[in-house]
Amino acid sequence: MPRRFFLRPWALALLLPLACKDPETVAAQTQAQTAQTALAEGKAALASGNTSRAIAALQRASVAAPESVEPLLLLSDAHQQAGNPGAAILTLKQAEALAPGTDPVIQKQLSNLYLREGHSSEALAILLSLRDADQLRDDEVLSLARLQARMGDVDAAFKTLERIQTDRPDDPGAKVVEADILLRRGDEVLAANLMDRLLNQDPGLTAARLLRAHYFLTSGYPDLALADLQSVPGEEGKKLEVVALRAQALIALKRAPEAEAALKALLDAEPGNADAMAWLAEVSRVQGRESEALQWVDRALRVRPRLAQALYVRGRVQEQQSDRRAAEESFRHALSADATFAPALSRVWRLHLDAGRKTDAMSTLERLLGLGEATPEEKANLADLSAQLETQVPRGKKLIEELLKREPANPEYLRIRKALDNATPKTRKRPTGPVIIRGSRR
Numbered sequence: 001m002p003r004r005f006f007l008r009p010w011a012l013a014l015l016l017p018l019a020c021k022d023p024e025t026v027a028a029q030t031q032a033q034t035a036q037t038a039l040a041e042g043k044a045a046l047a048s049g050n051t052s053r054a055i056a057a058l059q060r061a062s063v064a065a066p067e068s069v070e071p072l073l074l075l076s077d078a079h080q081q082a083g084n085p086g087a088a089i090l091t092l093k094q095a096e097a098l099a100p101g102t103d104p105v106i107q108k109q110l111s112n113l114y115l116r117e118g119h120s121s122e123a124l125a126i127l128l129s130l131r132d133a134d135q136l137r138d139d140e141v142l143s144l145a146r147l148q149a150r151m152g153d154v155d156a157a158f159k160t161l162e163r164i165q166t167d168r169p170d171d172p173g174a175k176v177v178e179a180d181i182l183l184r185r186g187d188e189v190l191a192a193n194l195m196d197r198l199l200n201q202d203p204g205l206t207a208a209r210l211l212r213a214h215y216f217l218t219s220g221y222p223d224l225a226l227a228d229l230q231s232v233p234g235e236e237g238k239k240l241e242v243v244a245l246r247a248q249a250l251i252a253l254k255r256a257p258e259a260e261a262a263l264k265a266l267l268d269a270e271p272g273n274a275d276a277m278a279w280l281a282e283v284s285r286v287q288g289r290e291s292e293a294l295q296w297v298d299r300a301l302r303v304r305p306r307l308a309q310a311l312y313v314r315g316r317v318q319e320q321q322s323d324r325r326a327a328e329e330s331f332r333h334a335l336s337a338d339a340t341f342a343p344a345l346s347r348v349w350r351l352h353l354d355a356g357r358k359t360d361a362m363s364t365l366e367r368l369l370g371l372g373e374a375t376p377e378e379k380a381n382l383a384d385l386s387a388q389l390e391t392q393v394p395r396g397k398k399l400i401e402e403l404l405k406r407e408p409a410n411p412e413y414l415r416i417r418k419a420l421d422n423a424t425p426k427t428r429k430r431p432t433g434p435v436i437i438r439g440s441r442r
Contacts, residue, residue, distance in 0.1 A: 035064035039071055046074060051082040069095045069106070076109070081272075083303045085117045104135040117306050118338040120151055131160065138164055142177045149181040150340055152370050157181045172198060176207040183215060184372035188402075191215070206236050213245050220376055222252035240266065240275050247279050251286055259283050274303035278310040290317050306337040312344045319347070327351075342373035349378070358385055376403055380416060387419035396420050 042057035055078045061071035072095035079088035092110045099106055107126050114123035127144045130136050136144065141163055148157035158181060164174045175198055182191035192215070198208040209228045216225035226249040232242050243266050247259035260283045267276040281296035294317055300310040315330030328351060334344040345368050352361035365382040368374040374382065379399045386396030400417045407413060 031064050035061050035068070035071070038064060039074075042071070042074055042078070046078055046081070049081075051078050054078040055082065067098060069098050069103075072098070073106070073109070076113075080113070083305065085113060085304070085306070089113050089117070104130055104133075107135075108140070115147075116304075118308060118336070120147065120338075120340070124148070124151065131163075138171075139173070142173055145177050146180055149177075149184045150371065152184075154181055154185045172202060172205055173207060176205070176211055179208070180211055180372075183211075184370070186369070186372070188215075203231065204233065206232055206242075210241060210245065213249070217245065217248055217252070218373060218375055222249040225249045226253065238266065238269070240273065244275065244279055247283060251283065256283050256287050260287075272303060274300040274307050275309065277303070278307055278313060281310060281313040282316075285313055285317055285320070290320060293317050308334040308338040308341040308344065311337060312341065312347075315344070315347065324351070340371055342368060342371060345371075345373070346375075346378065349381070353381075358389060361385060362389060362391070376406070379403060380413060383420065384416045387416060387423045390423045393420055393423050396423075 038057045038061035042054045042061055045051075045054035045057055055075065058071050058075040058078055062068070062075060065071060072091050076088045076091040076095065079085070079091060089110065092106060092113065096103065096106050096110065107130055111123040111126040111130075114120070114126070124144075124147060127136070127140070127147070131141065131144060141160060145157045145160040148154075148160060158178075161174060161177055161181070164171055165178075168174065175194060179191045179194040179198070182188075182194065192212075195208055195212045195215070198205055199212065202208075209232055213225040213228040216222070216228065226246065229237075229242060229246045229249060236242065243262050247263055250256060250259040250262075260280065263276050263280050263283060267273055267280065270276065277296050277300035281293045281300065284290075284293035284296060293313060297310045297314045297317075300307050304310070311330050311334035315327040315334065318324075318327035318330060327347075331344045331347050331351075334341055335348070345364055349361045349364035349368070352358070352364060362382065362385040365374065365378055365385065368378055369382060380403055383396040383400040383403075386392045397417070397420050400413055400420060404410065404413050404417065
């Protein structure tokens with residue numbers, strides 16, 4: 001007699017629903033399970049720093065769940081961590097296409113990516129759209145105003161700032177941004193007075209202290225900049241922005257080993273920090289260790305291939321090695337990554353002047369002046385070129401008079417003022433668009 005098999009009641013309860021499902025439903029459930037499993041694997045790999053595994057898993061999750069935004073957002077993050085910003089941007093755009101309407105979270109991530117990669121115009125367009133849709137927090141509005149000023153649109157920056165100052169005219173954060181905009185407009189006295197007032201009212205206002213330190217550095221007072229930076233307390237003082245400014249001041253004061261120690265401490269805490277690597281490259285360069293500097297440059301560029309600071313340091317090393325053509329190419333790459341990167345512009349105008357391209361040198365110096373990044377030396381050179389080319393003479397006179405207030409007996413300043421007095425003003429069509437280095441293939 002054949003044996004009979006009977007299912008227990010609980011097993012029967014599980015099998016009956018499956019028997020009732022059609023193949024399409026089963027396939028959909030299987031696909032959903034595949035997506036969840038791949039998503040969980042991707043999150044775990046991302047958390048552990050295994051970006052290649054994370055990318056593979058999240059790509060599977062995205063294919064299995066083509067209407068889901070979450071795998072794409074995580075995939076974009078994985079691409080960023082893997083040093084592939086282009087793929088990260090494309091992935092975010094895929095996510096943006098899936099989101100209903102304009103998702104402010106995705107838009108903000110996209111603008112941050114654009115900014116990080118030097119695509120300021122693209123970031124600005126997104127942020128303006130979010131501002132007009134009232135989707136920006138106050139700190140994001142302030143960042144937008146600062147970006148507009150950095151890109152040379154001071155009037156628009158003040159207009160954006162009004163969104164906060166109309167309701168809170170004494171907001172400290174907005175006042176710091178106001179001082180920043182004033183500096184970029186050339187109103188140094190107003191800006192300096194405002195920064196001093198803010199720090200007298202609140203010595204712990206780090207944003208104001210950083211802005212004043214940067215102003216001191218640009219103006220040629222690294223000792224005052226360092227004093228401000230040493231007043232930044234606790235954990236705030238360990239952040240990249242503070243450490244990088246301190247490194248600049250220490251380099252200017254011929255104390256590069258101290259800068260190196262601070263940067264290495266930062267890199268120990270954040271091993272993947274490409275900015276710290278790029279600054280270590282600069283510290284190595286100024287100490288004459290060119291081969292080591294280039295190794296740091298290569299490490300930084302493996303993490304962020306378009307990092308302007310790293311590309312700039314490569315150019316400086318190439319200059320020191322008398323490879324002018326390669327240096328010009330590196331500075332061009334740095335400016336393509338960030339058209340407002342002042343250190344590269346500061347080298348470019350010198351290259352133009354050395355090659356006899358005075359008009360190009362003047363245009364580059366005007367760019368630095370418009371960014372609020374021109375040093376006293378650069379203002380003097382711009383005034384001198386105004387005299388030589390007999391162009392923008394009134395502005396040249398204003399610049400040299402400001403410099404003479406600091407150094408009334410400076411013979412070079414006095415010579416330039418005399419040349420300006422003897423110049424016959426002409427008008428010149430000011431160039432627009434990016435700075436171009438010509439003559440690099442000689």
